[in-house]
Amino acid sequence: MTGPATAAPSAPSAPATPASPLSGPSGCRAREVLDLVAGKWSLAVVDTLGAGPMRFSELKRAIGGISQRMLTVTLRGLERDGILTRTVYAVMPPNVTYELTTMGRTLLEATRPVVQWSLENIAAIDAARAEFDASAEPS
Amino acid sequence: MTGPATAAPSAPSAPATPASPLSGPSGCRAREVLDLVAGKWSLAVVDTLGAGPMRFSELKRAIGGISQRMLTVTLRGLERDGILTRTVYAVMPPNVTYELTTMGRTLLEATRPVVQWSLENIAAIDAARAEFDASAEPS
């Protein structure tokens, strides 16, 4: 699975359709990475952490609506992916601080347009859904 | 929505924490809209349709690996959200064409940075995961 692949320059009949980076074989990998952001809370954590290093409880309070479990799971995943770092200060009481890595910050930048788009189009989408439902499920 | 917004000068005790658009109350809505893109195939469909109007079978072939069911479900969802239009030509054999709406095209533009980031960071993430797994699960 980890094969180099994507290195098949000799494809004869391949249309190469570079139109969509998510369509081809390499698209599978991209999709996989996009799952990173697809998680229910990943984006919120990255976005919130964009303000600077933060502790567990601060994150929990800032995000709001997230359970300890999901915050922990999400943080673990992002740490594993190299998006953020987890620093434990052996003091009393325990102090664990999370901070975006360089890669995490580039991810934050990359996601800004999507987040902004979401905010800008919430109303339009609500309207579209209402209209669709009205004309499709009048029963 | 397209309003200038962010112009709430009269909030007295509001901390305003503009740090994260996904954290606050409005963030819940944004998260909701982001689910639109979170689906396993939504982005691939939008991305693929970026090349121009396409038929059902063309989409299926272009994306590859998607089942009829998921393509249908994904298309319905995106149509409901006003991201794409579904046009049926009553000919023989049936011809159904899907095309991005204006909003769909703006979404495509907004997602480009994330898609590109994914492609650029696949290797780094793989490495980070391997390293994390190696030092966390040695037993």
Next chain:
DNA sequence: CTGAATCCCCTCCGATACTG
């Protein structure tokens, strides 16, 4: 060709309770 319908597994996620 396009799609709806069914079956079924599997993961995500929330609520709760317990530890250091």
Next chain:
DNA sequence: CAGTATCGGAGGGGATTCAG
């Protein structure tokens, strides 16, 4: 404060089959 452990519901998503 910062987690971990467990249970259980809900939904995503794949394979297959049927229909217009």
